[in-house]
Amino acid sequence: MAEKTFFEPKKSLNVHGKLIDLSQPKVMGILNMTPDSFYSNSRTNSIDQALKKTEQFLNEGASFIDIGGYSSRPGATDISEDEELQRLLPIIEKLAQVFPELMISVDTFRAKVAEASIHAGAHLINDISAGDLDEGMFETVARLRVPYIIMHMQGNPQNMQHQPFYKNIVLDVIDDLAKKLAKLKALHIHDVIIDPGFGFGKTTEHNYELLNHLEDFKIFKLPVLVGVSRKGMIHKVLGTSANEALNGTTVLNTIALQKGTSILRVHDVKEAVECIKLIACLNN
Known part of the structure; x- marks a missing residue:
């Protein structure tokens, strides 16, 4: 892989004209507008509930809110673009109105949904397929000129496991992400965050091998997002459940921070913010 395929080191992210300093890690709170997400407590089924949860996340220290309308848990039911939009757009519009300073990320792999969400008030696109499930995604991101999170996934939510x-x-x-980054660079897409994709087309052993070598992703000189919150790689090892995986999540988030992670995507914001504060004391 040639060095010229990589971006220059980035210490900030341009979100709607606002520079976000990523030299200090940030937290992204998860807001699922789905009836079947793997962690039941993350499911939000009304605008009022979404507003309350968002306010809680912001009070606890979240910098971003990631809103999803399509469940990407293993074996999840496929839904149409229209249904995904019906779940997302009213919430995005309301959150943008009530919390004008809020940085909203839309969790979708569909270009049409991404574009409509940005026009409704979202600021970032979080694509679990890194463009693989919609060939129009890269061009859409380039046209919208918004930050783009690319995640590695083998297969799709229905067959990835x-x-x-x-x-x-x-x-x-790393090789798969490098190829995607070269295409993004050719389209002049510069605000990119990479996500190794824990739990997406990977066994438990694969997940821990990735975590053990997470610092290798520094080769891209880009911010790294880690999303291990309450996932099977925790509760399957412990013989528990997603509801009991907060302590394990905190342990793995701590390891991820020590290996250079810039953004933690989590269900539990307060605990993730505390991780960041404590790790910062080690680095002072």
Whole structure:
């Protein structure tokens, strides 16, 4: 992989004309407008509930809110673009109105949904497929000129956990992301965040191998987002459930921060913010 395919080191993110300093890690709170997300307490089914949860996240120290209308848990039911838009747009519009300073990320792999969400008031696009599930996504991001989170996933939400295979999980993920980044750079997309994709087309062993080598992703000189919150890589090892995985989430978030993570995507904002504050004391 040639050095010229990579972006220059980035210490900030341009979000709607506002520079976000990522030299200090930030927290992204998860807001699921879905009836079937894997963690039941993350599901939000009304505008009022979304407003209350968003206010809580902001009070606890979240810098971003990530709103999803399509469940990406393993084996999730596929829904139409129209249904996804019906779930997302009213919430985005209301949050943008009530919290004008809020930085809203839309969790979608569909270009049409992404564009409509940005026009409704969202500021970032969080694409679990890194463009693989909609060939129009890269061009859409380039036209909208918004920050773009690309996540590695093998397959799609319906089949990604059917015997995922890699020759070398770390090198394979890095190589796949490098190819995507080269395409983004050619389109002059500069505000990019990378996500190794914990739990997306990966076994438990793959997930821990990625976490163990997370610092290798510094080769891209881009901010890294980690989303391990309450996932199976925690509760399957502990023999518990997503509802009981907060302590394990905190442990893995701490490790991720020590390896250079810039953004933690979580269900529990307060605890993630505390992780960041404590790790900062080690680095002073």
